C-alpha cells in the first residue's frame with residue numbers, strides 16, 4: 001500500500017469541498033459526481049507536474065465542474081444573494097490561488113468559501 005501523500009490529500013479535500021457544494025445545490029447526481037471524478041483525475045496529473053499548486057486544486061476543480069455543468073445542466077451555482085434580475089452563476093476567486101471563494105460579481109460580494117455554499121444558501125442548516 002502506498003502512503004497517501006500531501007498531493008493526494010489536497011485532491012481528496014478538494015473533491016470533498018466541491019461535492020459539498022454540489023449537494024448544497026441539489027445537483028449531486030451520479031453523472032455529476034463523475035464530472036468531479038474526471039476533474040480530480042486531470043488535476044492529479046496537473047499537480048504532480050506542479051506540486052506547489054496543491055493548495056490551488058479546490059478552486060480549479062470547482063471551476064472545471066462549473067464549466068462541465070454549464071454544457072450539460074446550465075449555470076451552477078446560482079447566485080443566492082441577488083433576489084431579482086437575471087439568474088446568474090457565482091464565480092470562483094481567485095481563479096488560481098489558495099482559499100477559493102464563490103463570489104457574485106454583480107453584487108460585488110463574497111458569498112461563501114468553496115465547500116461552504118450550503119451554509120450560505122441556508123439549504124442544509126438544520127434538520
Ligand SMILES: [Zn+2]
Nearest residue numbers: 079082104106
Ligand atoms: Zn448575484
